Amino acid sequence: MACVAVTWARPESTYTDKWDNINVDEILESNRLPKGYVDCLLGKGRCTPDGKALKETLPDALEHECVKCTGKQKSGADKVIRHLVNKRPDLWKELAVKYDPDNIYQARYKDKIDAVKGSA
Numbered sequence: 001m002a003c004v005a006v007t008w009a010r011p012e013s014t015y016t017d018k019w020d021n022i023n024v025d026e027i028l029e030s031n032r033l034p035k036g037y038v039d040c041l042l043g044k045g046r047c048t049p050d051g052k053a054l055k056e057t058l059p060d061a062l063e064h065e066c067v068k069c070t071g072k073q074k075s076g077a078d079k080v081i082r083h084l085v086n087k088r089p090d091l092w093k094e095l096a097v098k099y100d101p102d103n104i105y106q107a108r109y110k111d112k113i114d115a116v117k118g119s120a
Helices: 026-030 033-042 049-063 071-087 087-101 104-106 110-116
Strands: none
Touching: 026 033, 033 049, 033 110, 049 071, 049 087, 071 087, 071 110, 104 110
16 A cells, blocks of 8 residues: 555556645544545445545556656655554455565565564
């Protein structure tokens, strides 16, 4: 789950910043919103417009190390990863099974993931 704030790709060098002002902290503080986004990403639930954009962009962002992400998207992705790894490992695992079944990204980003473990 590289980023909640990552969104629709366009031909320019970054993803659109249309969703950059989403309050990631507010989403993560909720008990139900993170699960809703994960269900969207997993195809198990309805998607909000920003969730749909994230679902369409996430594979590219993972594959290319978020090089098209804006600064806010990278910051939001870091918050989301830290939160999921430390507070919602169940959701993190579900996303990993779907988006990284061969453990490619978990291995590629191992140092980054290990660095956020234990830091909420």
